[in-house]
Amino acid sequence: MPKRSGIPRKPSDKNNSAVDTWVQERVQEPTSVEKMKRLTIDVPESLHRQLKLKSVAEGETMADLVRGWIEEKIQ
Incomplete structure (x- = not known):
């Protein structure tokens, strides 16, 4: 059985609006x-x-503890 990545499959129909919606839902804003x-x-x-x-x-x-302590000391 192939592994699933958790990403929904691209719509297979010829409906371009469904494909466009699928692509836009995949776009993530950079963190x-x-x-x-x-x-x-x-x-x-x-x-x-x-x-x-x-x-x-x-x-x-x-x-995380050490980072917090360093931040407290240098501010």
Whole structure:
């Protein structure tokens, strides 16, 4: 069985308005997400463990927590 991508199939009839509607529904506006840059730092294992526990307790990723802390400090 072929995999389905979740994209509806193009209308097979000769009705151009149905095809035009199908194409317009596929058009997506570009997102204005800022490009991310990687930052690598070394931390002691004990600090990493504490960060990991805090991220689990807060329900956020470690990266999201650290990004938030950096934003707070530089503003």
